[in-house]
Amino acid sequence: MGRVILVEVLDRRGEVRERVRIDALPFTIGRDYHCDLILDDPHVDPQHLQVEPDAGGGWRLRDLGSLNGVTLLDPKRPLSATPLRSGQRVRIGRSVLRFVEPGHPVEAALPVIDRPAWLTWLTEHSGAALALGAAVVIAETARSYRESYTSFDDFEQASGQVWLIGLMLLWAGGWALVTRLLTHHARFVAHWAITCIVALALLVGDEVLFHARFLFAPIGPLRAADTAIDLVLVGAALFFHLGVAGVLRPLRRLAVAGTVALGLVGAYALNDYRGGDTDWVTVLPYWSRLKPIDPAWLSIEPLDDFFVSARDLRQQVDALAEEKARDEVAAF
């Protein structure tokens, strides 16, 4: 028998838990101590499945009359006996087995640190990481200066920046601690660089939305854009932090980062929506932002058009009033 086949026991995630070379036929699999591969699975028969030569000189799998049977996977179908091919997966009881030839491809090695080239570059140039921190401070200072209309108070500004930097240090430090526990390296600089880049992106995103609010972007899409920006940035931050911590394969990392970001941003947006979109009768829901832009750049309409377009407000509030009137006999 010149052929070499290995049987692998897979865990729930598809990772190999145990690997045995099939040295001689027949090769029996079951819970029994006589078996060539012993599975401690209570749903597996003492003698469950056998690999044996078939009439044509090849190998085949045969169910030894088990209680729960044998299921071939990819695609799923029950089996009594089938020729064996490399890569074949079968389920017996609650265990999944895979039969592979030595030529079967294996996945590439998982890097100890998984990070893109730019992040590696930043990690190797700590001056650049420092500069990123400075950029966040400058951007934040510019924003708070622009949004203020009182004399510039150095102390107040400085204390605000200290808070921001402190918060970012805490965040990057937390990730560094997790990384240290998992890999024996803290990789603080990489976490710090990710933190700075996400903070900068958030500031830029706010700036874009700030301009949009001056124009009349409809409330719904603008709010959705706000949420989408947060979602992407939080997701990206988690993805890269996890990568630096070197714990998960990229696809799984994407799934984890996406799910956590969706949970966080979703909860936040939901809360914002509940609190923000109030039906309180004294609130005027309108875009109040003003900007020093030359009116020549704006699309300005004559009074007549404005008042004509405002007439559908009447239908809107009439509809709201009727809606309520149907619900109850209004007393007022």
Place this chain on the structure above:
Amino acid sequence: MGFLLVTAARRAALALLLLWGSAGGAGAQDDSRALFERYAGWVVQIRILEAGSGSKRGLGSGFVSGPDGEVVTNYHVVSELLLHPERYRGELVDDAGASHPVRVIAFDVVNDLAVLSSPRAFDGHFALNGATLHKGDRVYSVGDPYDLGMSIVEGTYNGLLEHSRYEKIHFTGSLNPGMSGGPALRANGAVVGVNVATAGNQISFLVPVARVRELLAQVRAPDFEPMDDPTAELRRQLLEYQESYVADLLDRPFGTVRLGPYSAPTEPAPYFSCWGDTTHADDDLYESRVHECFTEDRVFVSEDHNFAIVRFRHRQLQSRGLSPSRFYELYTSYFEGNYSQLVGSEDDLTPFRCRTRFVTNGTLPLKATFCVRRYRALDGLYDAVFKAAALGRENAGLETALVMASVSFENAERLARRYLEALQWGE
């Protein structure tokens, strides 16, 4: 201006007042005593009771004003009874302390009057043909302040309010909650007005007796039928009121006031009172100039809803050291402020809906927003707020708000348009 209805909260507040005590008011004049002795029997206390428990919900006063025992009081004393008949019932308490059920047969919401009927027969009634008054004439007001017992207050007639389209008498005397709806008399017992509101410190207001005569004339007309749907009647009166009010405003040219580089509407009618002031920021980075116009024409509709029909305010901002983008932050913070002061509850009103656009009135580019909400049960009546901010200058701005309460949609649009047309460059 506070209306003179006693509610639990106000009654509790009196305790504080009493702690301070008062040594004044000694030596009642013989006039007052004679008046009180002669007429107290024709003044009654009006009680609004919670239907289930019979607890007092509100108290006011009233007076007998016709041969059939018609009792006149303020609309605001009985408004809850009219708007929520399922929750409240009303009664009058006579000078002997006996109570009798009452029913509202007519009201005038604009002048804050109501006529009640009751099974109680009286031995006479007040004369409503009050003679001409002159400033300084002595007037006696009767009512039951804070449920303390029927009282008489001596004061002075000081003419009619100037900043009100609807006549109100300025009475210099202490009216207190609970006296609402009580009569104000001359020494000969002739009624000159009805207690209605106070602004504190002896400044009080009366509804002229002529308005009472008009309402009673309606009640006595041969074709009069007691109203059966107060909400429909309220709607009719408010629609009629706003129609004539706005028509009068639109008939006149608005005055203009110069505010920095802008000119803006002011004093749309003589009964408007306009005020202004200039303030400098502490660090002198900008200057803010405010100009505001309003009237004393407040209409009481319900306890959480009384309003002046038209009110507006301009704020002109001038930068003295702010960069354009910082100046516009300041400008935005003022433009987003809610000047409307329009309160109300969700049971009575819809939320606001707004339309915001960049517009021009031919000369001035503006960011303008028009917001409306509707009275749920009063079809055709809206509260509207029109706001605008002038654009195009890096170091100057004018933001303005026009508030119109309880008007038709067409009138809100007409007034806002007229208002917008009056905003111009000052040069």
